[in-house]
Amino acid sequence: MNQKQNLQIIPLGGLGEIGKNMTVFRYGDDIIVLDSGLAFPEDDLLGIDLVIPDITYLVENKDKVRAVVLTHGHEDHIGSLSYLLRQMNVPVYGSRLTLGLVEGRLKENNVTNCNLIPVNAGDQFTIGKLMVGFIRVSHSIPDAMAIYIKTPIGTVVHTGDFKIDQTPVDGKLMDIHKFAELGDHGVLVLLSDSTNAMRPGFTESEKTVGVALDEEFRAAKGRIIMATFASNVLRVQQAINSALKYGRKVAVLGRSMVNVVSIATDLGYLEVPEGTLIDAEEINRYPANRLLIVTTGSQGEPMAGLSRMATSNHRTVAIYPEDTVLISANPIPGNEKSVGKTIDSLLRLGAHVVYERSSGIHVSGHASREEVKLILNLVRPKFFIPVHGEYRMLKHHGKIAETLGIPNENIFIGENGNVFEFTAETGRMAGKVASGRIFVDGLGVGDVGNIVIRDRQQLSKEGVLIVVITLDKQNGHILSGPDLVSRGFVYIRESEALMHEAQNRVRQALEKFENGKVTDWATIKSQVRESLSKYLYEKTGRRPMILPIIMEV
C-alpha cells in the first residue's frame, strides 16, 4: 500500500539570523538537507571562530539522510559541510563552482572520500522517493541555484539566495520560466530569501557596477586597488575587463582572493587572457597607471589585504597619494566601524578612496521587495515560509506575502528547529527538534559552551586575580603566600599599595580559620573571595574574577 506521508520542513539554520543556513526536508524515510552553512560569531561570543548549526536531528536520523543539496558556494551555505560529512557519509549535489569551493574546504578539514555530484541548472534527480531539481538564479556568486523538491503530496520550492538580474554579466539569465512553470502546476510550499525583503524597489544589476568601475578606471591617474568579496567572481571579471581596456596588468592578492580566482579560472568561470595576471613581486616593475591590484579586506577584517595596506602592514603593497582605492562592497551590519577605520587610514595616507553607496561600485546580491513579490506571484504557493533573515525581515516578508493574497494562516514565521508539517491540504507547526548554535574554537567543535563563554566575558571586562596559599596539612598554618597574580585587572607595578593591602585582607580572612582549624577548603576559598572582592570593589570599582588556590604540603 502506498500510504501518503506528511512532508516535514525543518530549518536548522537561517531563521532569525543571517547565516549558517540549513533546511531539512523529510518525507517519510527520505531526508534531504539543503545547504550546510556557517555563521561568524557575534561580538559577545568571545574567542569563537565559527558558529555552525546543531545537527543532532540529522545524526539521529543518519540512515534516512539521502543527500545534501547546495544552492551556491558562499560560506553561509557550505561552511559547515565538512562537520556534517564527518558525521555521515552522504552524497553532495552542487554546481561545479560550488563543488570546487567545497573541495578546498574539505581538504583543509581533512575530510576525504566524499561523493560530490556536479549538477547543472535544469537538472533533476530522483533521490529516495523524491525528485530534486535545480533552477538557475542570479546572486553575487556564479552558478547559484534555487531548488525544488517534488514529493507525492506536492512540490516545494526553495529560492536559496537570489536576486533577479535582468542583465547578468555572464549572460546566464535566471530561469524565471521554471518558476512560472512550477507555479502553473501548483506549489505546496515556497521558502524564499528575506535578506533584502525590507528594501524597496528592485536590486540593481551587477552590470551597473561594471559601468561605474569603468568610469573610475577611466579617471584614475595612479594605481587602482580594488577590494571586494573573493567569491564575487563576476565583479572581479568586470574589474579585469576594465583593466584590459585601459592597459593595466592585474595582481591578485589575499589568500581567499587568490584561491577563488584560481578555482574560477580553472573551471572556466573567469576569463583572464594570458599575460594579464602578474605576481605580487612584479608590482613594482610596472608604472602606477598600468596596475590593478585586486584584493580582500572590503569588510575591514584586520588581517585581510586592504586593511593591512591601510595600516602600512602589507608585505608588498604600500599606499601612495596617487592611488585610487575602490571598496566594492557595503559593510555587512556590524562591520561599519572597521570599514570606516580602513577608509580613514587610506585617506590619511593620501589615497583617493571610492566607497559610498552612491558611487555605484557595489550592488547587493539579494532580491529587494519587488523581486520577492515577483517570485511569490510566479510561484503562487499554498504555504509560505520566509527564510534567510533576522526576525523582522522574515516578518516583513510574511506581510508582503499577505498583501499578495496568501492567507495569513498559511504563512509561517518560525525559528530554527521548528517542524513545519504539511499534507497536500494542510500546514502546521508540529513541535521542535534540537537546534541551536555549535561553537567552533580552534580545533574544538562544541567543547566551548556557555560557562566558558561567560568566564571569558568576565575575564575580558575585569581581568583575573589569583590568590595562592600553601598551607601545612597538619596544622593549617600558612607556609607560603598569600601570593597574588593579576592579569587584565590593574597594572601591578603601579598598584603595589593596592596589592599589598589585598594580601593583608587575605591574611586576615585566613586568620579566623587558622585558629578555628577549619579545613573546609570551599569555605576558606569563598571567604577569601568575598573579602577580596569587597575590598577591590571599594578601591577600584571593578570586580575581577578572583581565583583562590590552596596548596597543601
Place this chain on the structure above:
Amino acid sequence: MNQKQNLQIIPLGGLGEIGKNMTVFRYGDDIIVLDSGLAFPEDDLLGIDLVIPDITYLVENKDKVRAVVLTHGHEDHIGSLSYLLRQMNVPVYGSRLTLGLVEGRLKENNVTNCNLIPVNAGDQFTIGKLMVGFIRVSHSIPDAMAIYIKTPIGTVVHTGDFKIDQTPVDGKLMDIHKFAELGDHGVLVLLSDSTNAMRPGFTESEKTVGVALDEEFRAAKGRIIMATFASNVLRVQQAINSALKYGRKVAVLGRSMVNVVSIATDLGYLEVPEGTLIDAEEINRYPANRLLIVTTGSQGEPMAGLSRMATSNHRTVAIYPEDTVLISANPIPGNEKSVGKTIDSLLRLGAHVVYERSSGIHVSGHASREEVKLILNLVRPKFFIPVHGEYRMLKHHGKIAETLGIPNENIFIGENGNVFEFTAETGRMAGKVASGRIFVDGLGVGDVGNIVIRDRQQLSKEGVLIVVITLDKQNGHILSGPDLVSRGFVYIRESEALMHEAQNRVRQALEKFENGKVTDWATIKSQVRESLSKYLYEKTGRRPMILPIIMEV
C-alpha cells in the same frame, strides 16, 4: 607695549572621531577650553567604561586656563568636565539646561565648589584679553549654542553641534543673523560640525517628527511605548503633546529619562500640564489606549528600559501584542546589531514596532551638506578647520569648503593634539601637544593602559590556565602540584584527559630541573609555559594565557 600674539587652536578631542569633544583656544596667556566631552569605548577596549581626553596640556598650563565654555549638554561635550575640574578650578559657562545637566554629573562625581556661570544666547563676556560670545543654534537638545571668540588678531567661530531648523519646536530660531554679522565683519577661523557633512541635502526639521509621531498616536489601539535619547527634550515634548491630544497619561521610565525630564521641567524647558505624568506603579491602573510610556534604550543598550522590556526583564512593563513601540532614534554606528535584536525581540512578543528611517519618527540633530555650506558662506572665514567627525567626514567637509572658494591651503584637516597657529594673515600647523585617550574603568582614571587591555584581549579570546607548583626550598623537589586551574579555556569537567596529560607535560618539564637543581624561577616558568602552550595548541588549536605560579616552602 601691546605686542600682538599668535592665536593657537588645539583640538584635544573630536578630530578623527565622533565623541570626547574638546577644543583649546590660546591667545598669549589666556586659554579658553570649549567643551569637555567623553566618548564611549570602542569594542576592543574591553571593560573600559568611558574614554576622556588627555588634558596634560591644560594641567601644565593650569594658571592660564580662564574658563570652560560649553556649547550644549550632551555627554560628548560635558561628560569629562568633572575630571577636568578635579585638576583645576576654573569658571564654567553654559546655558541653564547645560549647567543643569552638568550639576547632576558633578554631584555624582563628588566635585563641589564649582563656579558655574549661566549664559543666554546673545551674551558676551570678557575673559582675559578675549571676548567670548554665545550664539543660538538648533540641535537635538534645547539651548545649544555656537561660540565666537574675539581676539586682538581676529575672530574665531566654533559652531558646536548644530543643524539649521527653520521651524524649531520651541520657536527659538537659530541666530543666523549673528553668523551673517560676524561674517560681515570678517572671521579669521571657522570650526564647524562635520558629523553629517557627507549627507546630501538639508536635515529635516524636528517638527516633522511631531507630525509623524502624531500619526502613530492616532492609529495606535493599545499602549504606546516610545524610546528616544533622554536629552532630546523637544522630542519628548512632542510625544507628550500627542499624548495629551489623544487622552493618554504619560509614564516616564529609565534613570536618565527620569533625570532629564525632571531637570528640563524644573528649568521650564518641558511643559507638562499637571495630572499628565503618572508613576510606573500606576501604569496598570489605566486602560492600554490611555497610556504613553517614554523610556530609554533606543540604542539597544542591554540595561536600558526598552531593551529590558524586549527581553521580558523589566521591573514594571511587559510587552503585549497590542502595544505600539516607537523607536525614535537611528542606531549610532556600532549599535545596529543590538538595536536589530531589540526590534526582533519586540516583534516576537507581538508588538507593532515602528523604527525604520522612512517612518519619519526620527531626524538627525546635525547639519547636512547644504547646511554646512550655508554656514561657510555666511561666515566666510579666512581659515577653516572641520571638526567633530571621523577623518573621512573632516576630509569631505574640507572639500566642500574648497568648492565654496576657500583656498585648499587655508583648510586644515588635523588630528587631536595638533596646534593650529594663526596670525591675522597666516595660518599653519605648528607642532603637537600631548593628546590621546584616557580610559576610565570603574573608579580608576588612567590606571588601565595598553598592557592591561592587551591581557584582557588575550583572556577574552582564549581564557587562562594557571599552573601552581609548590617546591621544597632545600632541594627543589615538588611538594605539591602541579595543579591546573582554567577559566575561559575549556570546561574542565569535560576535558579531564586533556588536563591530565597537561599535568604530565608540566611534570616532565620540571623533571629536568629537579635533577639539575635549577632554581632560576624565570627559566622554570618559561619552560612550563612553552611545553604546555605547545601541547595545548596541538590538541585544541588555542593559546590560553598560561600563568605558572611557583610557591616555595
